[in-house]
Amino acid sequence: MARERKFNTVELFNEAKQLLLHNGYDGFTFSHLADRMQVSRAALYKYYENKEELITDLMIYEMEEFLHELKEIEKLEGFEKQFDFLMDIIFKKTEIHHLIKAAVHVIARLDRSNTNKEKLEKLPLEMYTYLNSFILKGKEDGKLKSHIPDSLIIGFILQSVAIPNHFRIPHQEWLNSIKEIIRQGMFNNC
Amino acid sequence: MARERKFNTVELFNEAKQLLLHNGYDGFTFSHLADRMQVSRAALYKYYENKEELITDLMIYEMEEFLHELKEIEKLEGFEKQFDFLMDIIFKKTEIHHLIKAAVHVIARLDRSNTNKEKLEKLPLEMYTYLNSFILKGKEDGKLKSHIPDSLIIGFILQSVAIPNHFRIPHQEWLNSIKEIIRQGMFNNC
DNA sequence: ATTAAAAGTTACATTAGTGTCACTTATATT
DNA sequence: AATATAAGTGACACTAATGTAACTTTTAAT
The missing domain is CATH 1.10.357.10 (Tetracycline Repressor, domain 2)
Structure with missing residues (x-):
């Protein structure tokens, strides 16, 4: 019944890992990650509280x-x-x-x-x-x-x-x- | 002619070092440092551009x-x-x-x-x-x-x-x- | 006592990120 | 074709930090 997802967890984790290793904990932002995933920032909040x-x-x-x-x-x-x-x-x-x-x-x-x-x-x-x-x-x-x-x-x-x-x-x-x-x-x- | 300074460079560096080692580069802020030095944030800008x-x-x-x-x-x-x-x-x-x-x-x-x-x-x-x-x-x-x-x-x-x-x-x-x-x-x- | 000038403060505009909510879109099932 | 529902978006209010500018305060030298 649902729409097709634009990304899966493994893709997300891979991007997140790159970002985290590159920018550190503080430099890691949802805005940044959303950009890289080609998805809106708010979409990430559907899956993770923060x-x-x-x-x-x-x-x-x-x-x-x-x-x-x-x-x-x-x-x-x-x-x-x-x-x-x-x-x-x-x-x-x-x-x-x-x-x-x-x-x-x-x-x-x-x-x-x-x-x-x-x-x-x-x-x-x-x-x-x-x-x-x-x-x-x-x-x-x-x-x-x-x-x-x-x-x-x-x-x-x-x-x-x-x-x-x-x-x-x-x-x-x-x-x-x-x-x-x-x-x-x-x-x-x- | 000038007013007495509330802090000297060595004091500032010591506080800054503690902050930096504790909070890392991103966690290091002028607001925080100013608090610890008991001085206004703007005062720090008198000595350092950023x-x-x-x-x-x-x-x-x-x-x-x-x-x-x-x-x-x-x-x-x-x-x-x-x-x-x-x-x-x-x-x-x-x-x-x-x-x-x-x-x-x-x-x-x-x-x-x-x-x-x-x-x-x-x-x-x-x-x-x-x-x-x-x-x-x-x-x-x-x-x-x-x-x-x-x-x-x-x-x-x-x-x-x-x-x-x-x-x-x-x-x-x-x-x-x-x-x-x-x-x-x-x-x-x- | 006046005054120059550095020391310090308050207040403002700006930026970048957060988290939320009402909304729109796509799609499998009926 | 109709519809329920999960996926996704845009817009809003909020926070914390930045950098600047107009201001007040202190103090040594005149």
Whole structure:
């Protein structure tokens, strides 16, 4: 009975993600997004009460997708292979790191009235849990130094995607160097 | 002949820095700053044409101060001591890292009419030059792995302050672990 | 005491975004 | 063909920030 929709959720999320990564939370506006979707601003309000709701929905979608991919790590045998898989996936989906950072920022501002808040708060934790069991395995196998805090190990790995490659070092060389530093450090004497 | 000023530049910069680090570039407003300085908004326009000018002035001030402290690195003998000094100074002035990131963001938005643009663009370069000669020394001394790109080494060190310490690991333990990872990595097998 | 001039304030016009509501349009079902 | 209904639009009132201009206040020098 209804008229055909001019856009679907996936299209909207893709545009929204671009806008968010480009302009940041504050620079992200319904006006802007509506323009890009070739639709009136008011139309967006048919689906989302405000930008907070849209952004939290988007983040839940993105993080769930990432978690889904991350779960594949369980299928791999041995810590070394898991480590490589993790690094590759993080560098394949660089955006997720920025979105997670943005999420922390957004969560802080949400009031408890937002129905998404609970769900959104759980996801980074779920991710940490996954990574944590990976870290644990690494320590049990004697691969990872046991005296280094788990949260620092996770933080270091996740943070490494954010190092700006100002001089455009080729991707593979860059990634391999990062893996080496994480594994063995940047100092020679061993 | 003139009336006494209600605030000086240093006070203004301190408040501005807090605001900027807390609210980000977009959340930083003259209204807000004026409130905190207990002064009318229009008064700020007596000294700065707009927030862009204020923020670029602030960044130049902060980065020059940081560079000044960084120069002390030359007085130290030996790469190891210089490395420790660098890590300590970076973790003592955590803000500078966030300000530099913000600076990159601000520079991108500046139009060439802004008189500060040139000056602001030079400062990160000057910093990189300093750090670069330190890296070079490390490589020449055989301390640093020579096949790892200089810019990655610098990036890794600078980025390490941004790892969120969610679980409030005590500062010294946190810093020492970071130094260890940077030096020798997080893997056991050597 | 007068006065020049910088310091500061109040009030206004402008801009860009928000959220809402009455309205129009398209389309599948009857 | 008629109609119910979801999709979409245009116009309105509201808010928060910007930048400017006319103004008042303070104070050191004459």
